[in-house]
Amino acid sequence: MACNKEHRYDLRFENLPFDQGGAGRHRCVGCAFEKGYNDGFARNEQLSMDLDALEESQAGPGRHKSPHAAYALGYLKGVEDSYQ
Ligand SMILES: [Zn+2]
DSSP: OOOOOOGOGGGGGGHHHHSOOOTTBOOOOOHHHHHHHHHTTTTTOOOOGGGGGBBBOOTTTTTTBBBHHHHHHHHHHHHHHHTT
């Protein structure tokens, strides 16, 4: 299943490290970011990225970027926003 959401073009993903040949190479970093954000906002302590559950993506600045880094970025943003 390929992701068609606008978050594929989010410029925040431009500076994420590349996932060269890793398991997450073709996963959507936008979806990873949203999952991390939701876990962070809820301040979940038992975290699971579950890479296989993320949609795939071949487009935008997030192409071939690390979903692990995107998840972590989303988690931090979610925690920050939960204190607003
Ligand atoms: Zn996505």
